[in-house]
Amino acid sequence: MNRFHAEAEGLVADVLVIGGGMAGAWAATAAAREGAHVVLVEKGFCGTSGVTAAAGPGHWWAPPDPPEARVNAIAQRQRIAFGLGDPVWMRRVLDETWRLLPTLAPYYDFPKDEHGRVRNYRAMRGPEYMRALRQQIVNLGVVVLDHCPALELLAHADGAIGGAAGIRTQRGGSPWRIAAGAVILAAGGTSFRSHLLGSRNNTGDGYLMAAEAGAELSGMEFTAAYTVAPQHSTMTRTMSYAFADYFDADGRQIDAPFGPDQTERLAQALLAGPVYCSLARLPADVQSHLPTISPNVMLPFARWGIDPFRERFEVTLHTDGTIRGIGGVRVQGEDCGTGVPGLYVAGDTASRELVAGASSGGGNVNSAWALSSGTWAGRAAARRARRVPASFGGLVPLGRAGLRPSGRPRPTEAVEAIAAVRAEMHPYDKNLFRTGAGLEASRRALHDVWSDLAAHAGEDGAASLGLREAAALVASARWSVATAGARTETRGMHRRLDHPELDPGLATRLVASGFEAVAVRPETSPAPKAFESVA
Amino acid sequence: MIELVIAERCTACERCIEVCPSNVFEPTASGPPAIARQEDCQTCFMCELYCTADALYVAPNAERPEPVERAAVLASGLLGQYRRDSGWDEWQGLYPNEQWLMETVFRRAAEVAR
Ligand SMILES: Cc1cc2nc3c(=O)[nH]c(=O)nc-3n(C[C@H](O)[C@H](O)[C@H](O)COP(=O)(O)OP(=O)(O)OC[C@H]3O[C@@H](n4cnc5c(N)ncnc54)[C@H](O)[C@@H]3O)c2cc1C
Numbered sequence: 305m306n307r308f309h310a311e312a313e314g315l316v317a318d319v320l321v322i323g324g325g326m327a328g329a330w331a332a333t334a335a336a337r338e339g340a341h342v343v344l345v346e347k348g349f350c351g352t353s354g355v356t357a358a359a360g361p362g363h364w365w366a367p368p369d370p371p372e373a374r375v376n377a378i379a380q381r382q383r384i385a386f387g388l389g390d391p392v393w394m395r396r397v398l399d400e401t402w403r404l405l406p407t408l409a410p411y412y413d414f415p416k417d418e419h420g421r422v423r424n425y426r427a428m429r430g431p432e433y434m435r436a437l438r439q440q441i442v443n444l445g446v447v448v449l450d451h452c453p454a455l456e457l458l459a460h461a462d463g464a465i466g467g468a469a470g471i472r473t474q475r476g477g478s479p480w481r482i483a484a485g486a487v488i489l490a491a492g493g494t495s496f497r498s499h500l501l502g503s504r505n506n507t508g509d510g511y512l513m514a515a516e517a518g519a520e521l522s523g524m525e526f527t528a529a530y531t532v533a534p535q536h537s538t539m540t541r542t543m544s545y546a547f548a549d550y551f552d553a554d555g556r557q558i559d560a561p562f563g564p565d566q567t568e569r570l571a572q573a574l575l576a577g578p579v580y581c582s583l584a585r586l587p588a589d590v591q592s593h594l595p596t597i598s599p600n601v602m603l604p605f606a607r608w609g610i611d612p613f614r615e616r617f618e619v620t621l622h623t624d625g626t627i628r629g630i631g632g633v634r635v636q637g638e639d640c641g642t643g644v645p646g647l648y649v650a651g652d653t654a655s656r657e658l659v660a661g662a663s664s665g666g667g668n669v670n671s672a673w674a675l676s677s678g679t680w681a682g683r684a685a686a687r688r689a690r691r692v693p694a695s696f697g698g699l700v701p702l703g704r705a706g707l708r709p710s711g712r713p714r715p716t717e718a719v720e721a722i723a724a725v726r727a728e729m730h731p732y733d734k735n736l737f738r739t740g741a742g743l744e745a746s747r748r749a750l751h752d753v754w755s756d757l758a759a760h761a762g763e764d765g766a767a768s769l770g771l772r773e774a775a776a777l778v779a780s781a782r783w784s785v786a787t788a789g790a791r792t793e794t795r796g797m798h799r800r801l802d803h804p805e806l807d808p809g810l811a812t813r814l815v816a817s818g819f820e821a822v823a824v825r826p827e828t829s830p831a832p833k834a835f836e837s838v839a
Numbered sequence: 840m841i842e843l844v845i846a847e848r849c850t851a852c853e854r855c856i857e858v859c860p861s862n863v864f865e866p867t868a869s870g871p872p873a874i875a876r877q878e879d880c881q882t883c884f885m886c887e888l889y890c891t892a893d894a895l896y897v898a899p900n901a902e903r904p905e906p907v908e909r910a911a912v913l914a915s916g917l918l919g920q921y922r923r924d925s926g927w928d929e930w931q932g933l934y935p936n937e938q939w940l941m942e943t944v945f946r947r948a949a950e951v952a953r
Binding site: 347349351353354357360362413415423428429431432450451473474499501502503504536537538539543546547561562563595596597598599600602603604606607 | 856879883889898920940941942951952
C-alpha cells in the first residue's frame with residue numbers, strides 16, 4: 305500500500321475524501337480503519353463547515369430487538385416514500401447506524417441519566433459531533449487539509465478517477481494536486497445559496513465534479529423543501545416551531561397547523577404578504593430548557609431584543625434545496641460507487657431516494673444515510689486502493705465550466721450567475737408550487753446562464769473558486785428543473801399545480817445527466833433519452 | 840454577519856481564522872484579526888463558539904451588515920452566550936447537553952395537533 309507522501313507533482317494518498325462534514329468524516333474513518341492512508345480536503349474547516357456542524361442531527365434509529373422495531377420503522381418510511389424507497393437499503397442503513405454511532409463514545413460525551421446510562425445515541429449536537437469526528441480521524445492518522453476546496457477531478461486515460469486538484473484559500477491561494485487510488489465525493493448538497501444555516505459552502509460542487517466524470521444524478525426534482533426562520537436570519541432549526549402560531553399583517557391567524565402541509569400553507573401566506581410567528585404555546589418547560597437543547601436558536605432573538613414567547617416576530621421560509629430535499633449523484637451499488645471506476649459518493653452528495661423516497665430525509669434519515677454511505681464508500685475506496693496504486697502518470701484534469709471554457713475566456717461575474725440561480729430556485733411560486741410553463745421559463749433562463757459560463761468562464765487561482773461554485777449551482781439547478789419538468793405528477797415534496805395527482809405510471813426514479821443538453825430518463829429504461837430529452 | 844472583533848478581549852490566538860468556514864478573517868501584523876471579507880460570512884456563529892476569549896460578535900442579520908455599538912455589546916452580556924449555553928470549556932458540566940429532549944418536543948407537538 306502507498307505511504308501517504310509528497311511528490312513533485314503533489315501529494316499521493318490511497319484514498320482522497322472531498323468534503324469534511326459528517327459523511328466525509330465517517331468515510332475517512334472507515335477508510336483509515338481499513339488501513340488506508342487518507343487525505344481529506346475541506347473547503348472550510350472540518351468541524352465547523354457544512355450543514356452538520358450548525359444543526360442537531362437526529363439519526364434514524366431502530367434497535368435489532370424486538371425485530372418489529374425495524375420492520376415498523378421501514379414500513380412507516382415506505383408510506384411516505386411514495387414508491388421510490390428501497391426497504392433493503394433502509395434496513396442496511398438502520399443496521400449500520402445502530403452499530404457505528406455508539407463507537408464515537410471516546411470522542412463524544414453522550415448524555416447519561418442519573419443511573420449513568422446513555423440516554424440515547426441518536427440525538428447528536430452538530431458542533432460537538434463534528435469536533436468529535438475531527439478528533440477521531442486525526443487520531444486515525446487522516447491528513448486533514450482545511451481551507452483547501454477541490455475544484456476538479458483528475459482521471460486516468462481509461463476514465464478511472466485518480467485524484468483531484470484545487471486551491472488553498474488561505475495564505476496566497478496556491479494550487480494543490482493529489483493523486484489517489486480512489487476518491488470519495490462528500491461535498492454536501494446545495495441550498496442554491498439560500499440562507500439555510502451552515503450551507504454557504506455547499507454549492508453542489510460534488511454534483512458538478514461527478515457529472516464531469518460521467519456520473520448521473522437521481523431525484524433532482526425533489527428540491528422543494530423549505531424551512532421556517534426568523535426573517536433575515538439563518539436560524540432554520542425546526543424544533544421551537546413545533547408549537548408555533550402564525551399570523552398575517554392584520555393579526556389574523558393563518559390556518560397552518562403543525563403537520564405535513566404546513567410549509568405549503570405558510571408559503572401561500574408569504575406570497576400574499578408578511579407572516580408573523582408566536583412561540584407562546586411552546587410549553588414552559590421547553591422554553592426554559594431551549595438554550596441547553598439547541599444553544600444557537602435563541603441567539604438571534606436575544607441579539608434583536610425579541611422575547612419570542614411573548615412577542616410576534618416576522619418569519620420567512622428558506623430553501624433547503626437538495627439538503628432537506630433528496631436528489632444527488634446516483635448510487636450504483638452497495639459500496640456507494642457511481643458507475644465511474646474509482647469514484648464514490650456519500651451523504652448529501654449522493655441521492656437519498658433509496659432511503660428517503662419522495663419525502664424529506666431531514667430529521668432522521670439523512671444523518672443515518674450520511675454515516676452509513678460514508679462508511680460503505682470509505683471501506684470500498686480503501687479496498688480499491690489496495691489494487692489500484694495512486695500515481696500522477698497520465699492523469700488529466702476534468703474541469704470545464706469555470707476552469708477551461710470551450711470558447712475564448714472573458715471576464716464573467718460569478719455573482720450574476722448565482723443571482724440567476726436564486727431567482728429560479730428560491731421563489732415559492734416557482735420551485736414549491738410548480739407548473740409546466742414556469743419550469744420551462746426557468747429552464748430557458750438557466751440554459752442561457754449555463755451557455756455563457758461553459759463558453760467563457762475560466763480563471764486561475766483564487767478567482768476560479770467562485771466561478772466553479774457558480775457553475776455547480778447553475779448545473780444543479782438545471783438538472784432539478786429538467787427533472788421536475790419530466791415528472792408530470794405530484795409525488796411527495798414534488799408538487800405540480802398542473803398535475804395535482806399522483807400518476808401510478810411514474811412510480812420510478814428519474815435520472816438526469818449532461819451539460820449542454822440535459823437528458824432525463826426513468827431509471828428503469830436503460831437507453832438514455834428514451835423518456836424525454838430537453839436541451 | 841460578523842460585526843466585531845473586540846480588541847481588548849482578543850488574545851490574537853487566531854483560532855477564528857482557522858475555524859471560520861468561509862474565511863472571513865485575515866491575520867494582522869500585530870494584534871487582533873481583521874474582518875476582511877464580511878460579505879462572505881454565513882452567520883453560523885461557529886467563530887463565537889471557538890473563541891475562548893468571547894471577543895467576537897456576530898449580528899443575526901445574514902443579508903446585510905448590521906453595525907452595532909461596541910460599548911453596548913460589551914455591556915449587553917451577549918458575548919459568549921453560545922459558548923456558555925453549549926457548556927464548552929469552563930462551562931463544562933454547568934450547562935448540560937439536552938439535545939436528547941428534542942424528539943420529545945416533536946412528539947408532544949404531534950399529540951397536541953392530533
Ligand atoms: C438546520 C438543519 C437541521 C438538520 N437536522 C437534521 C436532523 O435532525 N436529522 C437528519 O437526519 N438530518 C438533518 N439535516 C440534514 C443533515 O444535516 C444532512 O443531511 C447531513 O448533515 C449531511 O452531511 P454531509 O456530510 O453530506 O454534508 P455537510 O455537513 O454539509 O458537509 C459537506 C462539506 O463539504 C464541504 N465542501 C463543499 N464543497 C467542497 C469542495 N469543492 N471541496 C472540499 N470541500 C467541499 C463543505 O464545506 C462541507 O463542510 C438537517 C439539515 C439542516 C440544514
